[in-house]
Amino acid sequence: MKNISIYLVFLLITFFSINAQDWSNFKQFKKENAILVPLESGKDRIVFMGNSITIGWLNIHPLFFENKPYINRGISGQTTPQMLVRFRADVVDIDATAVVILAGTNDIAENTGPTTLNMILDNLKSMSEIAQANNVKIILCSILPAYDYPWRTGLEPNVKIPELNKMIKGYAEANDIYYLDYFKALNDGKNGIIKKYTTDGVHLTEEGYKLLEPMLEKALKIVLK
Numbered sequence: 001m002k003n004i005s006i007y008l009v010f011l012l013i014t015f016f017s018i019n020a021q022d023w024s025n026f027k028q029f030k031k032e033n034a035i036l037v038p039l040e041s042g043k044d045r046i047v048f049m050g051n052s053i054t055i056g057w058l059n060i061h062p063l064f065f066e067n068k069p070y071i072n073r074g075i076s077g078q079t080t081p082q083m084l085v086r087f088r089a090d091v092v093d094i095d096a097t098a099v100v101i102l103a104g105t106n107d108i109a110e111n112t113g114p115t116t117l118n119m120i121l122d123n124l125k126s127m128s129e130i131a132q133a134n135n136v137k138i139i140l141c142s143i144l145p146a147y148d149y150p151w152r153t154g155l156e157p158n159v160k161i162p163e164l165n166k167m168i169k170g171y172a173e174a175n176d177i178y179y180l181d182y183f184k185a186l187n188d189g190k191n192g193i194i195k196k197y198t199t200d201g202v203h204l205t206e207e208g209y210k211l212l213e214p215m216l217e218k219a220l221k222i223v224l225k
Helices: 002-021 026-034 052-060 080-090 117-133 157-174 182-186 206-224
Strands: 046-050 070-074 098-102 137-141 178-180
Touching (some): 080 117, 098 117, 098 206, 117 137, 117 157, 137 206, 157 182, 178 206, 182 206
Parallel strands (some): 046 070, 137 178
């Protein structure tokens, strides 16, 4: 019995060590990226960079992505430093013509440790600068409302998210980047998500995604004109 317990501990240590080596989760989309066909001249490829809210869009309302040049590269739980590390592999290197960045709420939830609003904004700036340097159009999305995080309470996202959104909007306007304000459309008046649009106060229902879709398509028309 003792030997079995030692063996299980060894397996757990090995598992977490291996996964820690791929902190940004490059392997998640490695195969999908490799089989993408070269982008034809005059065509678009729009990449969605984000976390569980982004990948949830594809899982909950896949019809929105069908027969469109949309590539979903959301990874559940990710923070902006993780996205920044994989940004070239999952956006630039697959010939994106535009990127939709929806990120920051997991940073405020401290998924990868304590952070500041300025640190989050810096990561968003760095992703934007990499995109601009490679002629990739950018849509910077506001962080969605969240009154509190069910998995980590007491961090006051209802206060921090609106403040960070002001910072993101200011940066976008100063750098000729399209700012897409999802927060305003979803806000219940208390800086949380309107109940019918959310499953847990953070993630969206299909109805929630459908509310955002025409907003995004309008933004894409402007950015890609």
